Amino acid sequence: MSGPESASLATASSPPSPADRGARRALAVVIAIVFIDLLGFGVVIPILPFYVRSFGVSDVFIGFLAASYSIMQFLFAPILGRISDQRGRRPVIMISLVGSVLAWTVFGLAGEIELLFGTVLAVATLFSSRMLAGAMGGNIATAQAYIADITPPERRAGALGLIGASFSLGFIFGPAIGGLMASDPVVAAAQNVFPAFIPATRFSLPSFTAAGLSLVSLLFAFVFLREPARKRAPVGASTTSLVTQFRDALNDDNLRGLVVSFFVVSVAFSGVQVMFIPFAADIYGYGETETALFLTYIGLLGTLNQGVVVGQLARRYSEAKLAVVGAFGLMLSLALLPFSPDIGQFLPAVGGPVWFTQELLALLLVGALLSFGNGMLNVSLSTLVSTSASAETQGNAFGVTQGAGSLGRTIGPPTMAALYVLTYWSPFVVGAILIAPIVLTLVTIARRPRVVPE
Structure with missing residues (x-):
């Protein structure tokens, strides 16, 4: 572990230095980014089974849809982690958030795809968007590595625990927001406000809300997230x-x-x-x-x-x-x-x-x-x-x-x-x-x- 931010955190008894305050601010920023992103993920949870059923397919597809997210996360988490070691934590987090915005937006358009092109392509759209979201979900590993960069070993458990707390909070508030966005009054209000080319349904609104939250997280990262001081792995050292x-x-x-x-x-x-x-x-x-x-x-x-x-x-x-x-x-x-x-x-x-x-x-x-x-x-x-x-x-x-x-x-x-x-x-x-x-x-x-x- 190296870098002025890490060193400053190691001395708990001394007054906070500018580097110490910078490390704490960086920790708060990355935790906020993770929370907003996970809040968007939680928003979609209540509608997933019903969304799949709306296309008239078997409930087996619900399980397959969940598996498609996890398998892509499995494949891409190590890749994103290695790239973050070589290229930097901030670029990986930013790119993954861009992917999340795109994934949730496309997910909300699957109903319109069915009207235009049929059920097969609509279900394929669901799977494609979930797979993209899963691939981008590997950014959690990068966020954990970012926290490890800016905290000394003796404080790392507490700092990494905040990632777990962000998960919990996202899954507390996210589904509640998703349920609200899928409610009849909200859908009716959106239909009166949205232009005709933007679908406002009980499935699209939570999806677009998740995309919006990922966009907020992206903008927050762009403005406030800084690359931590650390020893990088050489580019191309691991292929x-x-x-x-x-x-x-x-x-x-x-x-x-x-x-x-x-x-x-x-x-x-x-x-x-x-x-x-x-x-x-x-x-x-x-x-x-x-x-x-x-x-x-x-x-x-x-x-x-x-x-x-x-x-x-x-x-x-x-x-x-x-x-x-x-x-x-x-x-x-x-x-x-x-x-x-x-x-x-x-x-x-x-x-x-x-x-x-x-x-x-x-x-x-x-x-x-x-x-x-x-x-x-x-x-x-x-x-x-x-x-x-x-x-x-x-x-x-x-x-x-x-x-x-x-x-x-x-x-x-x-x-x-x-x-x-x-x-x-x-x-x-x-x-x-x-x-x-x-x-x-x-x-x-x-x-x-x-x-x-x-």
Whole structure:
């Protein structure tokens, strides 16, 4: 790690210097960019299944559409990370935001494409735009590398935790905005205002809103984002393929366990995320409103955990120890989640409204453990990646590990959906079983002498 910004942050007790204030300002800027971009992503979430169904195709396409995003993110995250190491963080973030603006705009025009050219081309438009959005979604790895550039190792967990908090906030407020933009009054108002050539439907408005938020993020980056001072990898120094990058990472003693951890945790957690809503409907009898409220509760806890709690704990404990605790908490919560109604019967009776039952209390407690474990694990893994890579390869390291996570998010949802059809508790229990060896892997990493790369 080099550069005046990083050095200034290392001295916590001295008065803030201009370089120190500049580093903090840069951190605030990149976090704001990530949040606005993720807010746009969250806006589209509520309309995705209904948008696909509007074309009269099978629900299978919903899963394929989600997979198309993740597989492109898997392919492009390492590429964008390597380019950011060589060419700079700012250009990669800017280009990816331009791509996001284009992707969400085209996504909102798929309905018009169907009217003009038919369903096949309209569905192809949906997939093309989602694939472009997925490719540009690899900019998260670049944002993480940017943060690693401007923060010293001892403060990196707290800073990277803010990325996780941005995710949580984006998924709290984004869907609410998307639901509002798809509501009948807003659609009717837009139809009265928009010119005839701009479609104003319950599907196009959220899509255009996401494009607008990405545009705001792009303008914000153009005006305020500065390239961090750091040691760059030489241009053309690495021309290895994606397969070679992953092979090299798996051959690296420092990165091997982390890459595998990102992949396995993503398989388990993304699959469980997808299957929680059917579980809540089938076992608890919850509808969309009740499920959305619970997800908001989890999102709020995630923001608190990743934005505050992890940073405080990281001052007292190593990131490897925190990763072990997070992985164990996530494993335990996944194992308990499908049995939360039974666990509720052993809890003391609760007062208050009729709907606040012992079963609900058990679900809230297990959900809190899940949020804590997932937040602790994600931030700690990201910090371990940063401290396991040299200064000039931060972007490449984050790109590979985030790519592994994207591959996991491609495999997890369809696999866990198939398990849920067999029996409702199986995806949760299988997810816990998958994470068990990751706990052991992280214990091994925690016991290993710490070596800081040059």
